[in-house]
Amino acid sequence: MTPDLTEAQKLALVMEESICVTAGAGTGKTYLLIQRYLASLRYRRETEKTGAGDILALTFTDKAAAEMRTKIGTVLRDDPSLQDAWESFSRCNISTFHGFCLSLLKEFAYEAGLDAGFSVMDELDRHELVTGTIHEMLEHPPRDLFNDTVLLFTHLHESTIAKYIRILLPKWDEAKEWFAGLENDPAGVLSVWQDAYIENVEDKIFAENEGFETFAEILKTGTKQEILWSLRDWICTDPKISALIFEIEAAGYPKSTNMYKLGERAAALRKAEQRDLDKCFAELTRSVTPKEEKPLSADLIEHFFAVQKILASLPTLPAAGDPSTKVILEVLTSLGKITRAIRQQIESEKERIGVLDFDDLIRKTLDLIKSGEIQRTLNARYRYILIDEVQDNDPAQTEIIKILCGDPKENNRLFIVGDAKQSIYLFRGADVSGFNTFQKVFAKKPVELDTSFRTVPEIIGLVNHVFKTIFRDPTEIWDAGYGELTAHREGQNGSVTILRPQGEGNKAEMMINEAKLLASWISDSISKERLAVYEKDGTSRPARFGDVAILIEARTHMDKLRYALELYGVPYTEEKGRSFYEKQEVFDFTNLLKAIVYPEEDISLYGVLRSPYFGISDAELCRAASNSGGPLIWRLRKYAAEHPDSKIGKAVGDLARWHAEIGTEPLVPFLSRLIAESGIAAVYGGLPFGREAAANLEKLVGIARSRSMNRPFSVYEYLGILDTCMEEEFDEREGTIAGGEDDRVKILTVHSAKGLEYPVLALCFAGNENKLRVPELMFDAKLGAGISLKLAGEKTGETFVKVCLAPKEREKLLAERKRLFYVAMTRARDHLVISGTNGKEGPGANSFLSMYDAGIGGYPYLPELITEVITEPGELSRIRPKVPEGWTDTPLPAKEEGALQSLTAAVKNRAPSAAEEAAMLRGTALHEVFEGKPAEAVVKRYGLHPAAAEEFAAKYAAFLASPVMQNAVKSICEQEVAYSFEGAPLNGVIDRLVQYADGSWMIIDYKTGKPSARELERYESQLAVYFLWAKRLFGTDPGVCLYLSDTDEVVSFTMDEERAKGLVAEKRGERGVE
Secondary structure (H helix, E strand, O other): OOOOOOHHHHHHOOOOOOEEEEEOOOOOHHHHHHHHHHHHHHOOHHHHOOOHHHEEEEEOOHHHHHHHHHHHHHHHHHOHHHHHHHHOHHHOEEEEHHHHHHHHHHHOOOOOOOOOOOEEOOHHHHHHHHHHHHHHHHHOOOHHHHHHHHHHHHHOOHHHHHHHHHHHHHHHHHHHHHHHHHHHOHHHHHHHHHHHHHHHHHHHHHHHOOOOHHHHHHHHHOOHHHHHHHHHHHHHHOHHHHHHHHHHHHHOOOOOOHHHHHHHHHHHHHHOOHHHHHHHHHHHHOOOOOOOOOOOOHHHHHHHHHHHHHHHHOOOOOOOOOHHHHHHHHHHHHHHHHHHHHHHHHHHHHHHHOEEOHHHHHHHHHHHHOOHHHHHHHHHHOOEEEEOOHHHOOHHHHHHHHHHHOOHHHOOOEEEEEOHHHOOOHHHOOOHHHHHHHHHHOOOOOEEEOEEOOOOHHHHHHHHHHHHHHOOOOOOOOOOOOOOOEEOOOOOOOEEEEEOOOOOOOHHHHHHHHHHHHHHHHHHHHHOOOOEEEOOOOOEEEOOHHHEEEEEOOHHHHHHHHHHHHHOOOOEEEOOEHHHHHOHHHHHHHHHHHHHHOOOOHHHHHHHHHOOOOOOOHHHHHHHOOOOOOOHHHHHHHHHHHOOOOHHHHHHHHHHHHHHOOOOOOHHHHHHHHHHHHOHHHHHHOOOOHHHHHHHHHHHHHHHHHHOOOOOOOHHHHHHHHHHHHHHOOOEOOOOOOOOOOOOEEEEEHHHHOOOOEEEEEEOOOOOOOOOOOOOOEEEOOOEEEOEEEOOOOOEEEOHHHHHHHHHHHHHHHHHHHHHHHHHHOOEEEEEEEEOOOOOOOOOOOOHHHHHHHHOOOOOOOOOOOOEEEOOOOOOOOOOOOOOOOOOOOOOOHHHHOOOOOHHHOOOOOOOOHHHHHHHHHHHHHHHHHOOOOHHHHHHHHOOOOHHHHHHHHHHHHHHOOHHHOOEEEEEEEEEEEEEEOOEEEEEEEEEEEEEOOOOEEEEEEEOOOOOHHHHHHHHHHHHHHHHHHHHHHOOOOEEEEEEOOOOEEEEEOOOHHHHHHHHHHHHHHOOOO
């Protein structure tokens, strides 16, 4: 036995029985898997002669499989007693679950009903196939599904139908039997629903309340058709409810009050016909709120609200004669028929082109190994089976394991490692319930690894303290228990820091403050070398930016974090996520390709000409494009012919040459040549974060390379893929910087960080709540599909099945949220930072910070656990670029030293308040909408409330309809201004420059709010700078005005050259310019 193993690890290496191991974070499970593999090779080798080909090891990721192969191979190569195993190691079976399934289907292709030459389609190909098939089916349904399609469109939006189908497709093997039953026997489905209704009512009565025995008896003895009547009778005969109604009637409340409505509606309920009962119940529960003052008996009021709570939580009774129930059954039937047809078309197309998707690999493998002959073959082949990360398996993968290994109680073949506390992929179908159930089939209880080799004692102490409370007393199969960890590391000091910014403001303001506090802490800690991190050999060194990782739950508020990090000069990179396709260099490269392929597409051409590829100013573009009408490229070609040596002349020539070369060589060499000939790499080399931008360009070329490996791939297809990825926000990791270590702070989601560790770990925005949104479509094998549906004359509401399934699903989501917090905290190696603002409190709170508070008993500062609590950012300590040796600056003439750099920024040099920053953020977003960008995309990117999208779109529409935009023939957004006035440089940006049909020009500046008289004077000075620039450029006096977006007003100024010069001179004088 290896001498440095813990007692728990030694138990896990007992070879005489199958073993289940639960491995907490950082407890050495990878090492243990390797030791178990080696132990399997050594076990009874004299008689069994076990070789590497006899052992199957399955991991969760390709990286983990490669690491395991490398480490095992090193041991085998260096151990003389295992030379025969080393010789056979090239045939080892160490792979991911999907990789194993792929190899099995290739080997038994005939038995699986497949062509042996099949390939695996990637997620983008699958997305295009599924989306295209759904769209085609809904737009052009076959004759036999036409009425079903019409029915769906009657009650659902097209995007909702498509969403429901996309959710159903991966579940179809499980769901098809229920939908067939619905189609053939809707009455049977309705009967199941009614039984579920009675069970639901019983649960509500007995599980959540006491003292309702009378109704319980009625419920047990009544028939299904009598349930609603029983509810009514129960309410009307309940003595406390009757007493309450009597008090209300006796009190004589005015008709306008809720208390009067309560008595009125209770009386209506007593007289209601069966078809009106649901409506009466709903009105009754809305009649009174607990906050209203009422001089009534407290016990009667308390009792009423207990009844009200029951009624409000009950789903609507599905009844045979109910029109709503009839519509729900019809809609679900049609949804099932159309989904079945789409599934068949998708499968036929995949078979035609010879591909499988990743779900097919699992599904078809499961079908394959159910064959008795295949089972016997595999059982004889794999003597030992090792499975990692079992908690992340879906039910089909768990079933494959069971078939491969047989009964673990009767053999020693199976070794599984998992941790219910780290199951965080519910949205992918991973079911921790399967792991918790699987543990019970082993002969002995799971071996628990309880020694953390990763994390310092300070952090382990906090983790134990918090999660022994959070994971206390698991009751459901999806809950995780907690066993305390012991820290193995000694003599290495770590820290726990809590950042809790104080102050008031809206959510956006508080999150900006929080991001700035975290950025300040990182900048200060690294620049002043306040943190020591430890290498594997135990030596310490000062922490670098590359040692820091910031974990966020979602990328919704990334803009705030970027802003704060850039403000404090903290270099960062965004690990795998949607941000790759939002990068400016990705947009610019896409615009370059579009300008080459589709030269008459004005927007892309404008974009690339203003980008670093050509660096043409708006002023020059404005001059060149001022020729006669037509697409922009026509006007630029005419200008280029007259000015061949200009920047525009060169750009037009390059674009024309590249356009002519389309199709003359394969795509990848063409893209590489574009990058080389454009000189963009040299440009990026001189820009901040230029290395990252260059790496992302190589990533774009790599994407093209991977797509063109098996078939010719055109630039047109490539552009289509880029557009799809941008629109659908596909995940993609940023490009890797070649050479040396990447000394940037890493930003990634908690899900992306699973299985990783970082010397310095910061959990940001930990105070944010999660709404625990259940899937739009939910499915249960017994009850079927639950959806949201709009019925005639009613708002969109949840169907009976969804109401029944949603509470349990929310419990699962909350349980996973606790596990997500555990995964986040346990990524830290030496230093942990938890950053968050105080939010919702009480039983409904589910933010990481509220869990933390509950875990430590509500005390934000425990000296024995927490190193430091910080509430205010430190001094602004930006990281400045280093000045090259021997460099000296050239002093400006005295007159220019105080020159006015920009009248646009004529505010004092001070830090804005949180309210001002929020207003600036809103103003910036609104400006982008006024540039013509989609309001929804802008609002999402800036993390504003979704309602702002509608508001911004309406404001932009009002602006376009305003007098200043009438008769406009040319409109330029964000026109840069730069020129010299009396020896001083002036610059700025015109929000909108408009030319009218009569040739005149108008300068428009957008403003929010209602400017004061003093502000109007300052704005007029800004406009004077723009006026003089336009006067020089066009030779005529332009008009100048402000557009007030909040009030849809135009404020015009009378200005000529003399007044403009006076205003500019006056403003320069105020700033001390001689």
